[in-house]
Amino acid sequence: MDQAPFLTMSNICKSFPGVQALKNVDFDLRKGEVHCILGENGAGKSTLIKILSGALREDSGVIRVDGKAVTLDSPARAHELGFSTIYQEFNLCPNLSVAANMFLGEEKQFKNKGLIDKAKMRSKAKEYLTKLGVEISPSVRLSSLTVAQQQVVEISKALSRGAKVIIMDEPTASLSGEEVERLFETICLLRENGVSIVYISHRLDEIFEIGDRITILRDGTKVKTLESTKEIPREEIVALMVGRKLEDWIPKIKTEKGKEILKITDLNSEGKFYDINFTLYEGEILGFSGLVGSGRTEVMRAIFGADPYDKGTIWFDGKEMEKNNPSKAIKAGMYLLPENRKDQGLILLLPISQNVTLPRLSLVSNIFKISKGKEREAVEHYSKELNIKTPTIRRLVKFLSGGNQQKCVLAKGLFSRSKLLIFDEPTRGIDVGTKAEIYDLINSLVVEGIGIIVVSSELPEILGLCDRIIVMKDGTIAGELERGHATQEAAMALALGEGGIN
Ligand SMILES: Nc1ncnc2c1ncn2[C@@H]1O[C@H](COP(=O)(O)OP(=O)(O)OP(=O)(O)O)[C@@H](O)[C@H]1O
Ligand SMILES: [Mg+2]
Structure with a gap:
């Protein structure tokens, strides 16, 4: 690897109303x-890469290539310099073919006598x-592909435009374990071809597996750049991130199993x-494990009444x-905290306070109207408990970092005082400290x-938290594991079906 950096960002500052993000x-x-x-969460990671991709402009500082x-004053300029960003919500058109998506806006290179040579476009895409x-x-519709495959199309699109730098902000958030491995193979291939990757993730294992160097941000400042990911104890990195030592795991608390609270039949x-x-049963944590797409979320949505x-x-x-x-369902005392917080969990254009109290307005209302005082008190309590990073609870949810939005969804569920809480991927995008x-x-x-009920793709999380674990596969229950007998291997074997891992 060439040791001298070709891109440097120095003294970058960026402020938003009430927060200095960098x-x-x-x-x-x-x-x-x-x-x-x-x-x-809220350390400034996404802000930094948005500056690099031309989506945000720095207040001060110098960028050198x-x-x-x-001057990265637009996404187009960033593209010209070879910087491409793979966003979580892809910039793709679901109704167009893979090839058409890859060359969207660049069709002129395939023009032949005024017509677009589709065969040529497809063969270039295939290449x-x-x-x-x-x-x-290359000829299938984009919407027929899995999230992981769409991501590959985004990466190919970036390459076809001569990307020298590919920026990925939490790229594995909705991928299964196997898909993550495949993404890593792709990243290694890119690296061998001289492409540089900027990689953001909250999963430390991924950083250790794929990363060459690590830059750690805390509250908008750079703490340190580590020259290697080898032989650095995990605790040390976590301590640099959170500025204190952390207990690795919350011990499982024994609870009394109460009466039956939910029964699902056929x-x-x-x-x-x-x-x-x-x-x-009351007082019980039931885990739902399985591969992405095994039907866990669909079952939960049906129970909550969100789907027929x-x-x-x-x-x-x-x-x-x-x-x-x-x-x-909410009135009866059930609440679902959805995995897709932006679409389903929050109203982005309302402040944190109103989002949190929305499921049970009666809890902060006097006979005729909402009591602002009660609302503030309740929301501030949860905001503090969950460590939501914001100057005020009156801030619109839209302006929070990804992880802090997730915390707002959690606050809603906690505030609703339900008898049954269903958490779908509760710690996706959440930093280690808050986890x-x-x-x-x-x-x-x-x-x-x-x-x-906890639905999670992270096995250690499920194994650590739950009293019982149901493993789903292809829309059915493949098996159930009791705490004490549940191991990573046993859960994987059920999730993959007969024959287990091979
Ligand atoms: N458009 C915006 N308007 C106002 N504040 C913003 C805006 N974008 C980001 N912020 C604030 O800047 C800070 C840094 O946010 P950023 O999104 O960079 O965090 P992050 O490190 O990516 O966190 P996460 O892990 O939660 O995604 C946060 O306090 C956030 O609320
Ligand atoms: Mg972010």
Whole structure:
């Protein structure tokens, strides 16, 4: 690897109303390296890379490419310099083919006598996809691809435009374990070809596996750049990130199993899930494990009434629940904290305070109107408990960092004082420090006798938290594991089906 950096950012500052997101941050990039950025929620990671991708403008500081100062005043300019960003919400058109997506806006290179030579476009697209070692047909519609495959199309698109730097902000958030491995193979290939990667993730294991260097941010300042990821103890990195030592795991608290709170019998939804039967008791944490796409989220949405189902019964707190009626479910004392916080969990244009109290306005209302004082008191309590980074709870949710938005969804669920809380991927995008706090909170909720379901793709999380684990595969329940007998291997074997891992 060429040791001298070709890109340097020095003394970068960026402020938003009430927050200085970046304070004199230095960052540099070498050719063909994977440079990871680590930091707690709200540390400034996304802001830094948005400046690099031309989406935000720095207030002050200098950016140099090959020694020359550059102005990144638009995404187009960043593209010209070879910087491409793979966003979580892809910039792709679902109804167009893979090839058309790859060359969107660049079609003129395939023009032949005024017409676009589609065959040529497809074969060029195939060339880039093959370079990345993937079998995706250039002629299929984008919407028929999995999230992981769409990501590969985004990367190919970046390469076809001559990207020298590919920036990835939490690229693995919705990928399964196997898909993550495949993404890593792609990243290694890019690195071998001299492409540099800026990589943001909260999963330390990933950083250790794929990263060459690590830059750690804390509260908008750069703490340190580590020259290697080898032989650095995890605790040391975590301490640099959070500025204190952290207990690695919250011990499991023993609780009394109470009465039956939820009973699902023969729940079916054509094409989504089949023959779902299970029971949950008060004071119990039930985990749902399985591969991405195994039907876990769909089952939870049906239970909460967010989606219809074909047949089966949902008994909640002794009563049969109405189909497809989430507001009744909330009134009855059930709450679902969705995985897709931006689309389903929050109203981005409302302040934190109103988002949090929305599920149960009655809790902060006097007879006729909402009491602002009660609202403030309740929301400030949860904001403090979950360590939501914001100058005020009146801030619009839109302006929070990704992880802090996730915390708002959690605050909603906690505020609603439900008897049953369903957490779908509760710690996705959440930093290590807060993760421990969330586990602690979940534990204190079950002690109070609430029933809890946790859907998670992170096996250690499920194994650590839950009393029982249901493993799903292809829309059905593949098996159930009791705490004490549940191991990573046993859960994986069920999730993958007969034959286990091979
Ligand atoms: N458009 C904006 N308007 C106001 N404040 C913003 C805006 N974008 C970011 N911020 C604030 O800047 C700070 C840094 O946010 P940033 O998104 O860079 O954090 P992050 O490190 O990516 O965190 P996460 O891990 O949660 O995604 C946060 O306090 C955030 O609320
Ligand atoms: Mg972010």
